Amino acid sequence: MAKKRKKSKQRSSGYSLRRIVMRAILVIVLLPLVLTVAYKPSFVHPVSTLMIRDLVFAHGYARSWVPFDEIAPALVQSVLMSEDGRFCAHHGVDWDAVNTVIDGALDGERPRGASTIAMQTVKNLFLWSSRSYLRKGLEVPLALFADAVWSKRRLMEIYLNIAEWGPGIYGIEAASYYYYGISASRLSRRQAAYLAVALPNPNVRSPVKPSRGLTRLARLAERRAHQSGAYIKCLYE
Known part of the structure; x- marks a missing residue:
């Protein structure tokens, strides 16, 4: 019984850790999107x-x-x-510049910025x-x-x-x-x-x-x- 309880606690601990990691990843992904909307008003600095x-x-x-x-x-x-x-x-990304950089990289050229x-x-x-x-x-x-x-x-x-x-x-x-x-x-x-x-x-x-x-x-x-x-x-x- 003790071994079963120990294994159950280990599984529960592993599951909780995965949940924490997944929630952290979700926050990291969503936070910039939320802040982007929040930064739209001109009075926000x-x-x-x-x-x-x-x-x-x-x-x-x-x-x-x-x-x-x-x-x-x-x-x-x-x-x-x-x-x-x-x-x-x-509309935020210059795809022509990006494609030029990719083509150059494929041809062995030194990478250039396309930001x-x-x-x-x-x-x-x-x-x-x-x-x-x-x-x-x-x-x-x-x-x-x-x-x-x-x-x-x-x-x-x-x-x-x-x-x-x-x-x-x-x-x-x-x-x-x-x-x-x-x-x-x-x-x-x-x-x-x-x-x-x-x-x-x-x-x-x-x-x-x-x-x-x-x-x-x-x-x-x-x-x-x-x-x-x-x-x-x-x-x-």
């Missing part, structure tokens, strides 16, 4: 996983939320044209920073869902307010004050271009101490921003 990390490790961070209308259009144009030129044309602004936003909000196929696999459905739930304008607003522009510097308002001592609404085209091209690697690229290569990229970004036209139409409809 989301924080990124990196910002949470900085709080947990007591590093602190600088971030002042700024509404989309209070961000210099030149900055919006520069970031969009540098990071995701087809932002208004796709859209929507993919970068959901990564910053819900996922981790280190690269992996698992993270990329999660980015795609989350980006499609976010693009469906949020307007393009709201998506860009969230992205620009959670993007990391340096150690502990999050969002365009904090970045503008940190690098130029002005608000995001007063950024010039050249300043906006430097901030845009520094964004992919802010811990190495400095908007105020640019290398020759970064200066060339900034000039290109400034020119593309000036010619953005219909590429950014969805943000001002």
Whole structure:
């Protein structure tokens, strides 16, 4: 009898553990979807996983939320044209870019990024920073869902307010004050271009101490921003 009771307790314990694991997985899967809906109203100011990390490790961070209308259009144009030129044309994932990357990888080429602004936003909000196929696999459905739930304008607003522009510097308002001592609404085209091209690697690229290569990229970004036209139409409809 004692052996039977012991085996029964072991089975019950194993079943309870499986239930806990399954519930944890369910929460991990559903939480980003619930939060995406919760982040739709403009008065909600989301924080990124990196910002949470900085709080947990007591590093602190600088971030002042700024509404989309209070961000210099030149900055919006520069970031969009540098990071995701087809932002208004796709629904969260640029399948043409993804297919190009896959074809290149099959041909033995070095992997290149195909992340859209929507993919970068959901990564910053819900996922981790280190690269992996698992993270990329999660980015795609989350980006499609976010693009469906949020307007393009709201998506860009969230992205620009959670993007990391340096150690502990999050969002365009904090970045503008940190690098130029002005608000995001007063950024010039050249300043906006430097901030845009520094964004992919802010811990190495400095908007105020640019290398020759970064200066060339900034000039290109400034020119593309000036010619953005219909590429950014969805943000001002």
